[in-house]
Amino acid sequence: MTLTLTLVRHGQTHFNARSILQGSSNSPLTRTGRAGVRTTARHLAASDFTAAYASPSGRAVTTAVEILHHHPDLRLQVDTDLRELDFGRFERRPERELEAVEPWSRLVPAVLAGHHPGLPDGESGAAFMSRVSGVFERIAAAHPQGEVLVVGHGLALAAYLWTISPGPLAVLPNASVSTVRVTDGVPEVVEAGLDVAGHGGLAARSTLPTAPTLPTTPTTTPTAPVSAPLPA
Template structure:
């Protein structure tokens, strides 16, 4: 049996709402952000999906997102759940918390010597962030790449060794985008909070099946609206 990783971007946070770069800093999910993840949990449940293992990053916004999902799915305490720093968000170093517009559309392209972010790969951005960091907190591209791949591959291998099935993963927008870049060369993708990216692992190979799917949330919203009427 193949292993499918349902990789969720965490719910909308305070910094997401304010359009600030949120790396290793951590702001809580807003009320609307929590509601969006409830929609997702209900939508996943309505599809009749079964999950055998859960994994989130070690940051609070992903842990709370996973807690809501497992509650809606009736899986709290029913399946193994761990959190792993290897799938946490990028560190933006001294630029953590600056406005997205300033970081991604001004600082990073200027350092990289290009006109716009659209001309940059994830590797280019990581190198520019590392160069821009004055606090010595940012990771090199190699550190970022290696820890992300190691975290995801370890989960996939554990699932495959146990017979395969579905794993529920909660991570971060830039981190998920980086994984897609590493697996299929996708240049840059904007993923909504509560979206699902599905990756299959079989015979030692990854295959991207869905990117940023919001249909699960949409299905859940319909069910919640029906229950309120």
């Protein structure tokens, strides 16, 4: 049996545009973000989705609802484990403040490896990776075949892709589309970060030179971009 997971990052928000951290916090979509989501929604209009999930964050729900305008028979299921990494005291603060304390290129590998203790009042790497892996395992178990839409966040979605194909973290621009094929329980990254809306580097970081290696060997080694996504 084969399941296709269509992963969509939410549209550009006001915090994205201003380089402000938003993990557990939320910010509404910009005009550019709404236009980008509509473009992605049209791109996915012909998809034969059998289920749809989203993070509870307003930016993710807004994005999912726009996509589901083309799929009116589907009911959106909200799962709290699809939420973004909680940046603790750095939430709603300029990215440069976190960068000055802990560079993104050092933070992300530690989070992915599950070693990061968490920023002050934030979420640990182990807790984050456990829930990200767990939610996709649950979705795959509930839908062994078909095509499932999942709308989430830059780091959370990229972390899931990384668990399948360890290495440099995929760039996921706002409103981008990634595809994972799960055949008899074995996931494979088919495409990562298709920039349907054309946001490109405006919506994704480009400063992650390396990422930790998982102790197990992946079953597939698909090509993936070589940078990290902008958080949330």
